[in-house]
Amino acid sequence: MTRILVVDDEPQILRALRINLRARGYDVEVADSGAAALKAAASHPPDLVVLDLGLPDLDGTEVIRGLRGWTTVPIIVLSGRAGSEDKVAALDAGADDYVTKPFGVDELLARIRAVTRRLAPATPAVPALRVGRNTVDLADRTVTRDDGTEVRLTPTQWAMLEKLLRNPGKLVSQRQLLRDVWGPGYEQETNYLRQYMAQLRRRLEDDPARPRHLITEPGMGYRYRP
Amino acid sequence: MTRILVVDDEPQILRALRINLRARGYDVEVADSGAAALKAAASHPPDLVVLDLGLPDLDGTEVIRGLRGWTTVPIIVLSGRAGSEDKVAALDAGADDYVTKPFGVDELLARIRAVTRRLAPATPAVPALRVGRNTVDLADRTVTRDDGTEVRLTPTQWAMLEKLLRNPGKLVSQRQLLRDVWGPGYEQETNYLRQYMAQLRRRLEDDPARPRHLITEPGMGYRYRP
């Protein structure tokens, strides 16, 4: 399900959007300030952000930049200001669309469909990847051993494995992994990586001490080798 | 260069957009009817389409559908009609953005930047460079010998090799290399360069004693010769 983070300080707008979006089958999370938005996005990355520019604590473009620093999630900006310079500033800060209030809910929904439509083909079903004697299905988040038993992974283990498997053969830097899995602010905690990489190898690799697929590139990062 | 197809039946708007977009460094092609637009797009696919909905021959959404039938090129719609149903129809037909006339050129340009920004990472030039009997893939961070075995490089070796390979044929001064790889304050440690250049040649060059690609320019620096 598409997960949308709605950021607005006006309770009635927040309420109206939440109801409308939920009715359309979206998974809605809300935040009523810039700081709360950044925190929510970091702890649980959404698939799309609807952001009101008139927030009490942070300037809207600051919030956009804060998000863009580590994620490419689509951002649709709502604003009461129709000025050209405001639009340009928000769009160049990294927003994908800019809707001027008052706006029709139909229009916002159509724009949400437009930007999410672009995203869908970005993940062109990579159905079955092999790691050792296991088959990993990213679509329905399952790992099956060749003997038929299932391997259970925790959310963090999944996030890390998925990041690696979605870049087959490519080096994923430690910083990138930490940012994508734990969020910005964790770039230094390389011990997390060692911890969870060991867990993944224990579960997936044939010989955890001599990994053949989940490869360490010393000093740089990790790599999934098909 | 980004190639933009502008579709509008009003000559003065066509002219204004062409001039403005050209001035911004875009490659502009124009069409004054829906039929002409479809034909132009087919014969020479653009990177982006700016489409006025009020065309004489075809309905705007028809043009969008005609394009969407075979291409995912971004489409920004211009329209004099601010009605919600028009926007929804155009966006759901496959448009990426909808701008209501009269619009500021600055805003249109910002929206063009916003949609093209999404496209850029789709074509990240994959530079596969050759050094001796090895293929260096800077994107994946891999070095593969012609016999299929992988060559492992340490972070410092990578940093140095990358700096040279990203400037093919160009001389990279010792100072520049030292600053980029080790940081400022190491400009005098030319022995590092000798040390690591020897390591790279040993791993990559056919005959490390007689390098053919990683060339020393005595007294100045090093050069990668393709």
Place this chain on the structure above:
DNA sequence: AGCCCTCGTGAAAAGCGCGTCAAGAATGCG
């Protein structure tokens, strides 16, 4: 020709990153 500077090479010392074990804190579930 002789000198000096720079480059290539080898080898040893120092430092750091990685894997691993272990235990406490937080979270979710019944």
Place this chain on the structure above:
DNA sequence: CGCATTCTTGACGCGCTTTTCACGAGGGCT
């Protein structure tokens, strides 16, 4: 509210990477 799972944090030894030192060869300059 108690239990189990998961996440966070700390510590340690080993191996590899980096750093440092030393020496010989080659080329340019006076």
